Amino acid sequence: MPTSIGFRPTPDDERILREAGLPGERTSDTLRRALRLLDHERWLVQFRADAEALNGEDINAEPEAW
Structure with missing residues (x-):
């Protein structure tokens, strides 16, 4: 895993x-926040896929695990 990442931002970047940076926030902090948002979005995609796959599941029909 790299200890640092080189980045040459385009004008759009x-x-x-x-626009996305918070007052007093460094560029590296903004990028870290964006990476965490991306990770959360990936989690949500997986959550939605799992929820869709389990849509018809009736846990009341399952035997007790006790």
Whole structure:
């Protein structure tokens, strides 16, 4: 795993960083926040897929696990 990442922002990237950054937030903080949002979005996609797969499941029909 790399200890640092090189990044040359395009003009559009710079605009996004400017608009998405919070007051006093460094560029690296904004990128970290964006990565966490991306990770959360991936989790939501998997959650929705799992929920759809279990849509017809009736847990009341399952035997007790006791």
